Amino acid sequence: MASSFELTRNITVGQYLPTGSIIHRLDPRCKLAAFVILILGIAFCGTYGSNVLALILCTALFPLARIPIRYGLSGVKPAIPFILILAILQLLFYGKGFGTGGQTYFHYGFVTITSDSLRLVVVSAMRFVEVIFLSSVLTLSTSTTELTHGMEHLLMPLRKVGFPVHAFALIITIAVRFVPTFALEMEKMMKAQASRGAEFGTGSWWRIVQRTKDMFPIIIPLFNVALKRAEDLILAMEARCYTPTDERTTYKRYHASAKDVFAVVTSLVIVAVLFAIPV
């Protein structure tokens, strides 16, 4: 019971595991770029062979980053129901519309299972796992600060079309900055309410409406607190000369070295290989 109030311990966003591996030491811009390339590659290659290879490579990232594989698996665990439901739906309905090619294994009423639709099912389940592994390695090996800096740099070209990159990065930084603060605040309020007899998380999980209602006494004061904090923060930012429209300089500077370029090139090569695998 006590642990259900300790929200700060349950936050997985930005759960950074500093092991100092080669993956950790990559330039965040290059790491993020390589990540995007690999995700796109995985999203578009649809053969058994390429996905088996991709799964092996994604698993291999864990020892390379010196992160225990169980971190990746614990990310997959909550996704299993989604993967299963998706697989069942795809198996039932894909045979008709998308995967009409190949051999027909089973046909009854509106359900048609072909070799193509079966491949789609297996491949999309594998993709799920690959993407979770990849993003786990990314977030476990990169601090949120590095991630936002990396993103800010990668988005820089968008400034040419008038996209407020600095402001966008600042919004994300502030959001991340206040996650633990609000978690603590919420913890405090839950304890205060619980000490006066309110119950949280004791209703059965299928009584979603009731459980949502239970949260109202927390959510509304939390909003109140958030607005107050926002007001203070604006004053503090203004006092430190923040003007959204003005030209700013940036403190953090990154220098991409050979190994960072190598990482991006490697990811491109991997994607090329994935596409080249015929079956």
Next chain:
Amino acid sequence: MSDEREPLIRVEHVSFGYTMNDKRTLPVLRDISFEVRRGEYLAIIGHNGSGKSTLAKHLNGLLVPQQGNVWVAGMNTKDKGLRKEIRKCVGMVFQHPDNQIVATIVEDDVAFGLENIGVPADEMRQRVDEALQMVGMFAFRHRPPHHLSGGQKQRIAISGILAMRPACIVLDEATSMLDSYGRQDILRVMRALHQQGMTIVTVTHHMSEVVEADRVIVMEAGRIVMEGTPRDVFQQQERLHELQLDIPDASRISQAVHRVVPAFSGTLIRTDEVVEEVENMHLRTLEVHGG
């Protein structure tokens, strides 16, 4: 632009009120005038609702007077174009340690103000390191701020201001959310900065902080009701009591003893002064008895 003998901040006949929902204005400051001299340590005290925080926000143009003028190093805070210069000159530390830290890493937060005023990256690194060393938080520069104590967070906020190299720091009840260790920490930092020539304005209702100041302004219902050195102000015990302000223990004890033992000074305000006075009295008695 500014003469060295000219006061750093000049507040001239300032009045200010908040507009309520029903269009009435609630007067908060009524015809306030005072000066902040270069290099001085000024304390503004008053109980809740006396207008002291509103006054503090006038000192760097966060609020602009409805009547009267505030001049910072010769610049009027009503001039929108000078606002950045004014805020570079007068930095402000706020009450809540959590609500003024912007970044996820300590050194990034200290750099925030510098990024805003367009300091080049190389100079920025040097200034951030310097500012963190001044408040003794250099070792924490790569830490996320939410793992720090309240006092440490306030020191980060102060170093974020110091990095901008202001002429004056305004502390708007910056110690009121801290425990006594945190408060001592901040007071130590402020004392060191003052010795290096920084102008300091502290808004507080803790009398122990007022003792540190060169000059005190006491506020009540939007007006300045008393002004002087801490020693002078603390002498007027009844007046302070009327204003619901308590005086430091050392001062109370000194006055209580003085009433019974007239030889004992009644104008002491710090603990160490009381100890010294007792020591002196003791020595004098020894001399009398010995002689």
